[in-house]
Amino acid sequence: MSLPTIDVTSAKRLLDQGAVLIDIREADERAREHVPGARHNPLSRLSAMELQSATAVIFHCRSGARTAANAQRLGAASECDAYILEGGIEAWKKAGLPVTVDVRQPIEIMRQVQIVAGCLVVAGIALGVWVAPVFLALSAFVGAGLVLAGTTGWCGMAKLLALMPWNRRVRKALAA
Known part of the structure; x- marks a missing residue:
């Protein structure tokens, strides 16, 4: 099952009529920037949502690619009409709609x-x-490591960066 995409203008109209916007990005991505009022249900821990009063749900990520790639899972997690926000939060911002930004939060781990x-x-x-050809081994x-991360989904560098002091504030906020 593929979910239909919806442009920002139509999404805003549905939200004004009682639809719910759901951010499927991970917590480190959402901590720095998010749409006010959007619920958070990260894709890695996607669960069925209790949305009794919602007329529809609109899922968004950063660009729309992640939601489109996981449309079947997202559709199964919702009990009402569901849509994918075309262009994600980037399109939302481009349309001039409000976004809460906290520049004190670090950029997301994968960008790091x-x-x-x-x-x-x-x-x-x-x-x-x-200096010396032996340093080419560093690039190799x-x-x-990037090939390993891409094929297995496990990234040692991301695990290491998550332990850095500038990322601890996000981890503490998630634990609370």
Whole structure:
């Protein structure tokens, strides 16, 4: 079953009529930026929602790709009409609709992984070219880690970054 997509204007109209907006992003993504009033039900812990008064549910992620890829699971988790917000929170912001932003929160872990991995690859190549070829192994090691993360869903760098002091505030907020 594929859920229909809905544009931001139509979504806003449905929300004004009693629909519920559901953010399926992970907590670290939502902590930095979210739509006010949207309920949080992360995809990794998706559960059936008790929405007795809702006329419909509208699921959103960052860009719409994650919701589209998981449409069957999302549809099964809802008991009423369900839609996917086309373009996700990015389209919501582009339409000028309100978004709560907390810049004190760190950027999401996967973006941190991308930044660190990219820096390590560039450093490995630069050091390999200008210092000693053995430093090229650093780039190979990071590449192998990214392949492992992509094939298994387990990312050691993300686990390590989650322990960093700037990310502890998000973890403490989630535990409360």
